[in-house]
Amino acid sequence: MVYAEYAWLIPILPIIGLLLVALLGKKTPEGGGYFAVGGIAASCFLGVMVALEYLTGGSSEPVSGTMTWLQLNSTLKLEMGYYIDSLSAVMLIVVTILCTLILVYSLGYMHEEGERKRRYYVEISLFVVGMEGLVVASNYLEMFVFWEIMGLCSYLLIGFWYYKPSAAAAAKKAFLVTRIGDILFMIGIISIFASFGTLNYRDLFTHNFIAQPVDMTLLGVGLFCVFGGAVGKSAQFPLHDWLPDAMEGPTTVSALIHAATMVKAGVYLVARSFPLMVHTPDVLLIVAAIGGFTALFAATMALNNPNIKRVLAYSTISQLGYMFLALGAGGYMIATANLSEAAAEMGNAGYMAGMFHLLNHAFFKALLFLSAGAVIHAVHTEDMRLMGGLSKKLKITSFVMLIGALSIAGIPPLSGFWSKDEVLAAVYNAGSANIWFYLLYIMGIVTAFLTAFYMFRLWFMTFKGEGKEATQHAHEAPRSMTVPLIILAIFAFGTGFILMGPDGGLPAVIRTVNLDGHLIAGETLGLGWIEKLFTEWQTWLSIVVAFSGVGLAYMAYFKKSISVDRFATGGSKKVYDLLLARYGFPRAYDWVGMKVVYGFSRAIDFFDRTVIDGVVNVISRFAVSGSGVLRKVQTGVVQTYAIVIVSALSVILILMYLLGGLR
Amino acid sequence: MIPQEYFLALASILFVIGAYGVLTRKNAIVVLMCIELMLNAANINFVTFAAFRNDPTGQVFALFSIAIAAAEVAVGLAILLNLQKTQDTINLEDIKLLRW
Numbered sequence: 001m002v003y004a005e006y007a008w009l010i011p012i013l014p015i016i017g018l019l020l021v022a023l024l025g026k027k028t029p030e031g032g033g034y035f036a037v038g039g040i041a042a043s044c045f046l047g048v049m050v051a052l053e054y055l056t057g058g059s060s061e062p063v064s065g066t067m068t069w070l071q072l073n074s075t076l077k078l079e080m081g082y083y084i085d086s087l088s089a090v091m092l093i094v095v096t097i098l099c100t101l102i103l104v105y106s107l108g109y110m111h112e113e114g115e116r117k118r119r120y121y122v123e124i125s126l127f128v129v130g131m132e133g134l135v136v137a138s139n140y141l142e143m144f145v146f147w148e149i150m151g152l153c154s155y156l157l158i159g160f161w162y163y164k165p166s167a168a169a170a171a172k173k174a175f176l177v178t179r180i181g182d183i184l185f186m187i188g189i190i191s192i193f194a195s196f197g198t199l200n201y202r203d204l205f206t207h208n209f210i211a212q213p214v215d216m217t218l219l220g221v222g223l224f225c226v227f228g229g230a231v232g233k234s235a236q237f238p239l240h241d242w243l244p245d246a247m248e249g250p251t252t253v254s255a256l257i258h259a260a261t262m263v264k265a266g267v268y269l270v271a272r273s274f275p276l277m278v279h280t281p282d283v284l285l286i287v288a289a290i291g292g293f294t295a296l297f298a299a300t301m302a303l304n305n306p307n308i309k310r311v312l313a314y315s316t317i318s319q320l321g322y323m324f325l326a327l328g329a330g331g332y333m334i335a336t337a338n339l340s341e342a343a344a345e346m347g348n349a350g351y352m353a354g355m356f357h358l359l360n361h362a363f364f365k366a367l368l369f370l371s372a373g374a375v376i377h378a379v380h381t382e383d384m385r386l387m388g389g390l391s392k393k394l395k396i397t398s399f400v401m402l403i404g405a406l407s408i409a410g411i412p413p414l415s416g417f418w419s420k421d422e423v424l425a426a427v428y429n430a431g432s433a434n435i436w437f438y439l440l441y442i443m444g445i446v447t448a449f450l451t452a453f454y455m456f457r458l459w460f461m462t463f464k465g466e467g468k469e470a471t472q473h474a475h476e477a478p479r480s481m482t483v484p485l486i487i488l489a490i491f492a493f494g495t496g497f498i499l500m501g502p503d504g505g506l507p508a509v510i511r512t513v514n515l516d517g518h519l520i521a522g523e524t525l526g527l528g529w530i531e532k533l534f535t536e537w538q539t540w541l542s543i544v545v546a547f548s549g550v551g552l553a554y555m556a557y558f559k560k561s562i563s564v565d566r567f568a569t570g571g572s573k574k575v576y577d578l579l580l581a582r583y584g585f586p587r588a589y590d591w592v593g594m595k596v597v598y599g600f601s602r603a604i605d606f607f608d609r610t611v612i613d614g615v616v617n618v619i620s621r622f623a624v625s626g627s628g629v630l631r632k633v634q635t636g637v638v639q640t641y642a643i644v645i646v647s648a649l650s651v652i653l654i655l656m657y658l659l660g661g662l663r
Numbered sequence: 664m665i666p667q668e669y670f671l672a673l674a675s676i677l678f679v680i681g682a683y684g685v686l687t688r689k690n691a692i693v694v695l696m697c698i699e700l701m702l703n704a705a706n707i708n709f710v711t712f713a714a715f716r717n718d719p720t721g722q723v724f725a726l727f728s729i730a731i732a733a734a735e736v737a738v739g740l741a742i743l744l745n746l747q748k749t750q751d752t753i754n755l756e757d758i759k760l761l762r763w
Contacts, residue, residue: 636762638755639694643686 003049004063007082010050010092011133011146013043018125021118030107031117036125037103043132044096051089064202066138076197081138083201087271090355091135091264094362097491098260099128101484105370106252108480109377120160124256127153131261135268139199140189143272147185147233147265151178154262158249170245173589177242181232184225185269191222192276205275220280226273227287234266234320237294241585243317244301247309247382251373254309258316259366267323267358274331274351281335285434288328292427292440295321297583299450303457304579308372308384311458312365315408318447319361325444326354326423329430329437336433343433350426357419364407364416364492370485371401375462377481378474384461391463393474396482398463400489405459407492409452410546415496420448421542428538448542452549460557670711678704691746691753695739702732 017039025032054063066081084092103124110117130150137143159171193199195214196207207214230236235243243263247254257263270277270287277284295318302314330350333343374397375390376382391398407414410421424444430437476482534540581587677700684697706725713721743753750758 634762636759638758639686646682646686 003046003053004084005065006046007050007063007084007136008065010043010047010096010136011129013046014039014125014129014132017042018122018129021121021125025118025121030111031113031115031121033103033107033110033117033121036121037100037107039125040096040103040128041100043128044100047092047096047132050084051092054084054089055086062202064138066200066202069142078141079139079200080142082136083138084136085201087268087355088135090359091268092132094359095128095131095135095260095264098362098366099131099256101487102252102256102260102366102370103128105255105373105481105484108478109252109373110250111478116160120157120250123153123156123160124253127157127256127261131265134265139201140192141199143269144185144189147229147269148182150262150265151175151182151233154178154246154257157253157257158246160249160253164248167248170242170248174242174246177239177589178232181229181239181266184232185229188222188225188227188229191218191225195219195222201272209279216280219276220283223273223277223280223283224286227270227283227290230266230269230324231290232266233269234263234324235317236266236290236321236324237297238585240294240298240317241582241589244310244313244582245586247307247313251309251369251376254313255366255369255373258313258369259362263316263320264358264362267320267327267354270324270327271351271355271358274327278331278334278347281332284328284331284335285436286328288325288332288427288430288437288440291321291324291326291328292443293321294318295325295447296443296450297321299447299454301579301582302454303450304576306385307382308375308387308458308462309369309382311384311454312368312372315368315451315455316361316365318451319357319365319408322420322423322444322447323354323357323361325440326350326357326426329427329440330354332437333426333430333433346426346429349422350430353419353422353426357423360407360415360419360492360495363488363495364404364414367400367404367485367488367492368408370481370488371397371404374477374481374485375401377477384458387462388465389463390474394463394476396476396485398459400485401463402459403489404492405455409455409550410448410542411452411550412543413496414493415491417543417546418496421539424448424542425536425538445541445545449545449549452546453553456550456553457557460553464558667711667715670707674704674707674711677701677707689754689756691743691755691758692740694755695736695743698739699732699736702728 014036017035017037020035020039021032024035028034062083062085064081064083066079068077069080070078072078106120106124110120113120127150130146130153133146134143134150137146155171155175158174159167161167162171189199192204195218196204198204232239235241243258246257249257277287298314298317298321302311302318305311305314327350330347330353333347333350335347336343375387375394378390378394378397379387381387403414407416410417412418424441427437427441427444431441477485578584681697681700681702681704684700685694688694688697706728709721709725709728711721713719713725746753746758752758
């Protein structure tokens with residue numbers, strides 16, 4: 001292990017870049033952007049080397065190193081350090097590569113920002129620090145620290161154009177909504193600490209539940225709260241509404257939040273807690289149900305939104321729902337497997353599918369966002385109704401975005417197809433353990449159809465049809481933007497194929513959880529598995545669904561043989577408006593904020609002003625009036641004091657004489 | 664030989680007269696003089712016990728006491744002088760700046 005020992009350096013390197021930007025940014029070109037890119041590229045190199053070394057090392061033992069942070073008493077202590085296992089190794093690859101590509105793209109995209117560039121590069125470097133630290137952290141508390149750093153940076157970056165009221169409001173909303181999740185996460189951490197007396201992954205994941213039983217109710221509540229943290233960070237129902245608003249930030253920030261960092265942190269958290277969660281099937285059922293519902297729920301809102309970035313935002317929420325669905329289904333299978341090898345194997349497949357989808361989604365969603373950024377860069381609007389016919393002017397962008405759209409729609413053989421199919425298969429298999437998973441499977445299939453439809457609606461509206469006024473002067477983006485796009489397109493096209501790599505490829509390495517919640521080595525999937533995949537009816541169903549979604553979008557937005565306008569009028573107008581109003585969620589948030597929270601605060605305020613202040617006032621009034629009486633004693637005349645002293649002394653002496661003290 | 668009680672009675676009478684003066688007179692100079700009386704009552708006690716117990720320590724103390732009383736009078740008169748300058752009075756009932 002040459003590199004793994006230096007894993008703790010991965011989040012440190014961008015900090016060095018950050019400091020250089022802050023100190024020298026004014027005097028260097030691009031506001032010091034090259035320092036930020038350099039720092040993140042260095043951590044990318046180290047991160048990829050650490051991950052490859054670990055994944056090819058053949059050992060399934062996690063590599064970790066810790067130092068004491070706080071010694072609470074003789075036995076309890078909090079530590080800091082790094083923890084590399086197959087999960088964090090895969091996350092490292094995804095996060096560091098994507099962050100580097102997005103930063104390179106930023107050099108072109110943020111070129112015209114002027115003085116504010118320095119602030120941008122400092123904040124985005126800190127953002128990357130947060131994500132990388134979160135991935136390599138060795139315990140929950142350390143993870144929480146980086147989790148909060150990321151929360152702060154998301155606030156700063158979403159509100160980057162803070163002079164726009166909408167951006168300032170979006171930043172505030174993102175911060176406050178994710179805060180609800182953060183509080184839950186904190187409660188979860190405390191519960192885990194109360195259950196096990198440690199927060200270190202190394203100790204938690206090797207905990208022997210038979211030798212040292214823990215309070216399962218407390219653990220269940222704790223893990224539910226941990227999932228609550230993931231819900232906030234990953235924008236799942238009902239804390240999803242901040243993510244579409246977060247589109248107010250620069251597109252590079254959106255890409256970073258959606259593809260590599262922030263929302264992936266929530267999924268990572270659940271995957272990280274997986275060895276604990278397999279002991280609490282109820283929590284996993286909730287995870288799957290929230291994920292499945294969110295997937296469908298968010299997909300419907302993407303159907304008619306005219307804003308190119310918001311459609312992508314809803315698709316992110318929807319795809320994250322898939323990941324939670326897969327994790328929940330897989331974990332539920334393991335939790336209820338009753339030591340059956342086959343069921344546990346299927347459960348492992350669910351875990352693998354969730355992480356595999358995370359990896360694929362990271363690449364194709366970064367591609368889609370950065371392509372959307374290139375489009376916005378060219379036409380200076382985000383409204384798709386003002387776009388059209390751009391494929392002639394933005395040849396590279398339209399082509400790479402087509403790859404991204406095909407991938408997310410689940411058209412074989414692009415990456416999205418493999419992982420989405422794995423997810424759905426895992427959910428279908430979990431149906432044998434609990435009937436509700438069949439319902440979630442149906443929701444997943446419907447979501448797949450909707451995804452294919454709205455992605456191609458987006459693509460056709462943007463790149464096909466007739467050019468509009470806004471598209472007259474469109475031109476292709478500079479090379480620092482197109483090169484990352486092409487690299488990402490290759491990833492988005494190809495990451496599915498690692499499934500067929502040696503020894504079952506990367507996803508097989510991710511499958512780590514066995515029945516006891518201990519870590520085991522990956523097993524070989526082999527090519528026979530692919531053959532099996534294409535003989536199952538579920539696979540063909542998802543392919544047919546994906547193609548029909550694309551076909552419907554083609555008919556409606558390219559051939560125009562189906563009029564979409566009539567959905568916006570007449571009987572279905574209500575549904576149309578409901579979707580545009582995001583099911584009234586922003587208003588519900590405002591209502592909760594204004595009526596419930598503000599009303600509660602008013603009640604507290606009333607209590608504070610009358611009861612608390614009242615008691616304090618009575619006490620102080622008593623003291624004031626009492627002192628008004630007592631101060632009359634202080635006459636200021638020397639002789640009065642002298643009389644008091646003399647008479648008191650006399651009394652004392654007489655008493656001493658009478659009581660026999662003067663003998 | 665005059666008995667010891669006579670000396671002690673004289674000292675007590677002197678002390679009480681002094682104390683009465685301190686507590687009742689309004690003129691600060693008179694109060695200062697009364698304090699001298701009380702001090703001298705104490706001195707009489709010192710020398711009385713020294714003589715009756717054949718112990719010279721009491722006489723030494725009386726000498727110290729007289730010396731310190733001289734210093735005290737000097738300081739006290741200086742204070743009274745300043746009082747007269749700033750407050751225009753040495754009547755103790757009028758000097759009550761430190762009350763509520």
